[in-house]
Each structure stands twice: as C-alpha cells, then as structure tokens.
Amino acid sequence: MHISSGRWVYGFLLTLLTALLWGILPVKLKQVLQVMDPITVTWFRLTVAGGCLFIYLAATRRLPSLKVLGPRGAGLVAMAVCGLVGNYVLYLVGLKMLSPGTAQLVVQMGPIFLMVTSVFVFKERFSLGQGLGLVVLIVGFGLFFNQRLAELLTSMGAYTAGVLTVLLATTIWVFYAVGQKQLLTVWNSLQVMMVIYLFCAALLTPWAQPLEALALSPLQGWLLLACCMNTLVAYGAFAEALAHWEASRVSATLALTPLVTFVAVALAAWWWPGFVQAEEINALGYFGALVVVMGSAMVALAPSLIAGLRARRVRLAS
Numbered sequence: 001m002h003i004s005s006g007r008w009v010y011g012f013l014l015t016l017l018t019a020l021l022w023g024i025l026p027v028k029l030k031q032v033l034q035v036m037d038p039i040t041v042t043w044f045r046l047t048v049a050g051g052c053l054f055i056y057l058a059a060t061r062r063l064p065s066l067k068v069l070g071p072r073g074a075g076l077v078a079m080a081v082c083g084l085v086g087n088y089v090l091y092l093v094g095l096k097m098l099s100p101g102t103a104q105l106v107v108q109m110g111p112i113f114l115m116v117t118s119v120f121v122f123k124e125r126f127s128l129g130q131g132l133g134l135v136v137l138i139v140g141f142g143l144f145f146n147q148r149l150a151e152l153l154t155s156m157g158a159y160t161a162g163v164l165t166v167l168l169a170t171t172i173w174v175f176y177a178v179g180q181k182q183l184l185t186v187w188n189s190l191q192v193m194m195v196i197y198l199f200c201a202a203l204l205t206p207w208a209q210p211l212e213a214l215a216l217s218p219l220q221g222w223l224l225l226a227c228c229m230n231t232l233v234a235y236g237a238f239a240e241a242l243a244h245w246e247a248s249r250v251s252a253t254l255a256l257t258p259l260v261t262f263v264a265v266a267l268a269a270w271w272w273p274g275f276v277q278a279e280e281i282n283a284l285g286y287f288g289a290l291v292v293v294m295g296s297a298m299v300a301l302a303p304s305l306i307a308g309l310r311a312r313r314v315r316l317a318s
C-alpha cells in the first residue's frame with residue numbers, strides 16, 4: 001500500500017497547481033473550438049502529451065514493456081483508451097454548447113460515478129458521510145441550475161443537450177479511471193499515461209484534421225499549445241501530489257476546480273470582453289456552485305474522517 005511522503009505543503013501546492021490548470025483549461029478550449037472540431041483538438045492534445053512522455057521515458061530508459069500485459073492487460077488498455085477518447089471528445093462537444101463554468105461543474109459528477117462503481121467493482125465501502133455529501137452535491141446542482149431547471153427537465157434544447165453530453169462524457173471517464181487503476185499494478189503512472197495517450201491519438205488519427213490549425217489566429221495557436229501542455233503538466237502534478245499528500249485531501253482540494261473556472265471566466269471577460277463571454281448565472285446559481293464544491297469535498301473526505309474517528313476511539317479505549 002502506498003504511503004504519502006508527509007510533505008503535505010508540497011503536495012498541497014501541487015494540488016492547487018492541478019486545480020488551477022484544470023480550472024482554466026475549458027476557458028482556453030472554448031476559444032480553440034471556434035475554429036477546430038473536437039476530434040482534432042483532442043488529437044493534438046493527446047499526440048503532444050503522449051509524444052513528450054515517450055521522449056522522456058525513452059531518454060530515461062523506462063519505456064513500458066507490452067509483454068507483461070497479457071490478454072487481461074490488453075483488455076484494460078482498450079477499455080481505458082475508449083473511455084478517455086470518449087470523455088475528451090464528448091466533453092468538447094458539450095463545451096461548445098455550454099459555458100466553461102457550467103461544463104466544469106457538471107464534471108464534478110465524475111468522482112461520484114467512480115465512487116459508486118468502486119463499490120461494485122472493487123468492493124469499497126460507501127459510508128454515511130459519503131451519502132450525505134452526495135445529497136449536498138445534488139442539492140447544489142439544483143440551486144446552480146435554478147434559472148434553467150424547467151428547460152433541463154422539459155425540453156431538449158442546446159443547453160440541455162450540452163449538459164447531457166458532458167454528463168455522458170463524465171460517465172465514460174469512469175471506464176478510463178477503472179482501467180488506469182488496474183494498469184498501475186503493471187506500470188507506473190507515467191507509463192500508463194503514455195500508452196493510453198498514444199493509443200488514443202492513433203485511434204483518432206483517421207478523423208483528425210491537423211490542417212485546421214493553420215486557420216487559428218496567433219492567440220488561438222498559443223492557446224492550443226497551452227491546452228496540449230496542460231494535459232501533460234496537470235496530470236503530472238496530480239500524480240506527484242498523490243505521492244506527498246493523502247488521496248482524500250487531494251480530491252477534496254481539487255473540488256475547487258469549478259470555482260477556479262468561474263473566476264477565470266470573470267477575469268477573462270473583464271480583460272478581453274470581445275473574446276470571452278461572462279457567465280450568465282444569478283447569485284443563487286453561484287451559491288449552488290459553492291454547495292456542489294462542498295458536497296464533492298464531503299464525499300472525498302468522508303472515508304478518511306471516519307477512519308480517523310475510529311482510530312481515536314480505539315486510542316481512547318486503550
């Protein structure tokens with residue numbers, strides 16, 4: 001079992017870096033999607049990130065061996081690849097119909113879906129604290145969508161289609177997460193990411209249109225490059241954070257990501273009103289976003305808090 005190094009300040013800073021990078025990512029992607037299609041954007045992101053990892057692992061002589069996989073491992077790679085491709089592409093399709101903040105908030109359902117899946121696949125426990133966090137999360141979503149709740153429940157417009165598409169992307173992400181978790185018993189995290197990224201890029205190649213990049217403005221070109229490096233650096237910081245800080249606390253801190261997106265959109269709309277549109281959300285909606293973040297944090301922290309209380313009771317009893 002992995003034990004964190006105890007350098008929690010370093011782990012906390014890396015987690016904040018991850019939340020920052022993931023938070024500003026949809027703002028950048030929204031601009032690139034004005035010119036390029038979701039499949040091509042995803043192909044660029046995965047090709048650059050996977051290529052950089054390949055160069056690094058080759059230089060350090062740590063390239064993964066495919067011989068150790070076996071049929072079961074190959075199936076896990078296929079499941080993870082399909083899950084990540086589906087997640088990346090569908091998320092961008094939904095992002096084209098939604099604001100960055102709304103898309104990023106819906107993504108918060110990903111850890112919840114993974115938690116429910118883990119109960120059945122990995123036989124993990126579902127605690128009362130996690131159940132309360134889930135209720136808080138659902139209430140928060142109701143408050144966030146208060147202005148368009150009737151539209152979401154009664155019609156299939158672009159907004160509803162966007163929310164459902166991002167929700168589907170988040171659901172498919174679970175297949176990637178489960179496959180990656182199992183592959184970590186064979187390879188380290190960098191090796192797993194390199195293999196998945198490159199296989200994903202190869203899978204998308206027949207439908208990618210790289211020449212679309214020539215139609216980007218200089219600003220959009222830099223934003224595309226930033227999106228590609230974001231994929232590499234954010235996941236690297238996330239993996240390193242887990243080495244120095246407890247996973248529950250990392251997950252709870254990453255729940256702040258949607259708030260980073262809302263702040264980034266507000267600042268970008270103020271600085272570049274001609275490029276970025278401000279979020280059209282009322283005060284109750286913003287409060288709902290805070291409630292969603294609280295619910296996500298409760299779900300992430302509940303297991304460790306309960307374990308800590310039990311350990312304290314044992315010490316007091318002895």
